[in-house]
Amino acid sequence: MTTELKNKIVDALEGYLKTHHMSANAFVDKTGINEAYISNMRNRTFVVGKTEIKQNWFEAVANAVGFELQKNYWKTQMTPQTLAMLAILEDAKNFGATNVVIGETGSGKTYTAELFAKVNPQHLFIIKVGASDNLSDLIDKILEIAKIPTGKTKSKNINAIIKHFQKLKFEGHKPMIILDECEYMKQPTLCMMKELYDGLIKNCAIILVGTDELLDKLDKMRKRKKEGIRQFYRRLKFTIRTLPTIDTSFKSFLNDIEDKKLKAFLQRNCDNYGELHDALVPAMREADRTGEPLTEGFVRKVLNIPEIMYN
Secondary structure, three states, X not given: OXXXXXXXXXXXXXXXXXXXOOOHHHXXXXXXXXXXXXXXXXXXXXXXXXXXXXXXXXXXXXXXXXXXXXXXXXXXXXXXXXXXXXXXXXXXXXXXXXXXXXXXXXXXXXXHHHHHHHHOOOOEEEEEXXXXXXXXXXXXXXXXXXXXXXXXXXXXXXXXXXHHHHHHHHOOOOOEEEEEOHHHOXXXXXXXXXXXXXXXXXXXXXXXXXXXXXXXXXXXXXXXXXXXXXXXXXXXXXXXXXXXXXXXXXXXXXXOOOOHHHHHHHHHHOOOHHHHHHHHHHHHHHHHHHOOOOOHHHHHHHHOOOOOOOO
């Protein structure tokens, strides 16, 4: 990595800190990048002691501040789903509200959450719920990402989370927790969300993001009178926001595609933005590498899809 590129990354870092009114210490806390590395980068020395700061740390800074080191083949499109979700997130952040965001698989929910986090980097935390996560796992994820000291019991840890975010609100911040892929949440975890809701309402925005499987799960649990679920659903009933249905013509994404057959192929075979990304981006990279035009035949070759298929 050249010194010129390193300086451009540091310039981007300085602009990022200024734009978001963020201190270097807050940036270190947010990213986990070594404080000495950040300090020496900002001093333009690029060494710590006698050791040169490795390239991967500059790459980490570039990624954190949104400085593109490589060509970006997937441009942000303000789809109806993204616009709707951004409005929900902005409103929730401003008023410390809780919302459930429901959208189709591949509609850009995770992408939009990350996009929102990039322009609101302070005290906004995204936690992905795993299929195997139990209550303790999810509590640990929140404690770790928010850097809250761990207690001896789940109850003490939940109280510590509530107090931490209440303190941030008292200090004038607008904290936010976004929990992604909430369809994987189990009953004890959903009951914990009720406890967080009660403790953090108007103090910290809580966003539960998932597919309609989450609503199906809540509905089944309510009908079976599972402990705590009816009380939790009562709090959420009028906070549920469903994103618009995906338009599989993908007009905004395909404007720059010249091959009409390729457009038709993608519209016929991609059900959502995620699948469109997975079909297009590898082919676009390979087209740049080889100099070949981006056509249906070329995309089929890259994806190893014979012409006999999907006609």
